[in-house]
Amino acid sequence: MLKIENLHAVVTDSEEEILKGIDLEVNPGEVHAIMGPNGSGKSTLANVLMGKPSYSVTDGDITVDGDSIVELMPDARAHLGMFLAMQYPSEVPGVRPWQFLKAAKDAIDVANGQSKMSVRAFSRLFDEKVTESGINPDLIKRSLNEGFSGGEKKRNEMLQMQVLAPRIAIMDETDSGLDIDALQAVADGVNKMRSPDRSFVIVTHYQRLLHYVKPDVVHILVNGKIVETGGAMLAEKIEATGYRDYLAVR
């Protein structure tokens, strides 16, 4: 489904290399966890997958269903069913979450040759997911992410993921800064969405979330490279020993 081969990426402005040759293959239905110390390039990887213009791919390839997406703009990647729950979602004054999500859903549907959902049908879907995501309904009457706490922003990212129902969901530290209830809500959301044709790439610094969402594959990313890949057990090892061993090797 999603395949990453020898991916090298730099910061567009400074040409500083952050990703230094990453290989990764995510099959339909799989949940992959990407773990690593702060500054190892996890967010960069997530953003490069989604096509953020501030990074440039200098070597290697990213394919979805066999087709390279490296040249695609972020919106075109979203149309393919990719989704990135951001580590630091932007505040957008004056834009209501409902309006934003309806526009997103319409754009994706239209790009896939489907007709736009009626306002009524979309509202029903939206309300249902608001309840499911456990987001405070008062918040979604405000401007997008404006004045939201860190945890509320993360719940809002989950809400968007639930409404847009992507095929490839990338989550960048959606678990950090959450209290236990919110963490549970995020885990429930992911578990509920797990399906044979949907894949997850879950970026996390701690293994906390992985207690609730059992990954199929765990990768350790250090200094822009995947240094170890294993099963769910690998996450537990990290829990016990931290990243010390990997950092020492460097």
Next chain:
Amino acid sequence: MTTQERLTISRESQLEDSGYKWGFTTDIEMEMAPKGVNADIVRLISGKKDEPEWMLEWRLKAFEYWNGLQLQDAEPRWAKLRYPEIDYQDIYYYAAPKSQDDAPKSLDEVDPEMLETFDKLGIPLHERERLAGVAVDAVFDSVSVATTYADQLEERGIIFCSFTEAVQKHPELVQKYLGSVVPYTDNFFAALNSAVFSDGSFVYIPPGVRCPIELMTYFRINTEGTGQFERTLIVADEGAYVSYLEGCTAPIRRTSQLHAAVVELVSLDRGEIKYSTIQNWYPGTKDGQGGVYNFVTKRGITGNDAKISWTQVETGSAITWKYPSVILRGDNSVGEFYSVALANNYQQADTGTKMIHIGKNTKSTIVSKGISAGHGENTYRGGVKILPGAENATNHTQCDSLLVGDQCGAHTVPYIEVRNPTARLEHEASTSKVSDEQLFYLMARGISEEDAHHMIITGWSRDVINELPFEFALEAGQLLKVSLEGAVG
């Protein structure tokens, strides 16, 4: 008769009834006086309208005053605007529509560029013909819409008619209030307007009456080289309320067009006037050729406990010189100014407001949002004046600029004069750009770059757009989008 086609309709503020207003060209044969302005032209205009002696006298005095200014070369030049010298003797001041036989017979005969614009604005098919000036009947149709409402208005004693008609039918009201807020000596452009004004609207709401519908006028500038000089006077008598909408468009023409309107609002004790404008006149070509020069004087005056609220979305014109203001004369009166001004390509906007606090406990709010794109130059020029008698006056000013691209400019020129120590003033200002993070966020959800820009910009303007009547608010959003085309992506 008038230099522009004029259509005055009123309608309820309902989504279903979203009569769009946009540019169109009708090749109506014009009966024109020679170019230029002098006392004889003023007499001719007045004579064609069959005006009473006092009206002509007033015009002539205004002309004399303006001519004096003009001889001293006293056209105001303090605004941050650059435009070629205006030759006031090279403009037609009078043109009467003579025949509509030459109007396009169907949409096939209409400028395709205009049809494209209708498309972009999502104007319903049946509206397009009327807007394009196709079917004469259709124009009459909208007049008949007006007459249905006219009964409702008449029942309540509300007067809503053209200025020309008001001079004939309600001379006592016109004489009492004309020039009472903006005297002809006010400024160069107001003086010119007072001498040669073509037509405009007149509204009077009797004491205690709440106008049940939004009143709206719609003007078009139509003949190449024809200056347009509208005159609007709105009076809300004691305890009366009215919401008035002004939407303006001009068809695509190559030479610059001068437009100098005057709007006077009088809100007597406990009266309230809400005046909303969408201005989308022809801004000129992408490289800055042509476009409307818009020099407007808008001002209101309040009685005790009265309110005046200006809301404007200014996306058009090559040059905008406009400062809708409120003289807060009455105690406890309120003045508001909400503005979004967009300058794209080579447009220049110098706009803002003046709040003059005279009465006690007077309160004013200013929210100005300036969007600059392309090579656009946007200046906010705002004055807050607290006079010695204005105990406990308050003002809140919020002045935000948004830059799209790096060739454009945003400028803020606040003037503050406080002559009473009890005054409380707050001023907030910000300049921002559409951030790459915001754009990426929206695009990562599948929204195109252009739509993402549009969504961020309209969101940023929301505080002002929300002040517009609902249907106008929708239109304003579309208009920002169309006006920003080419600036993003």
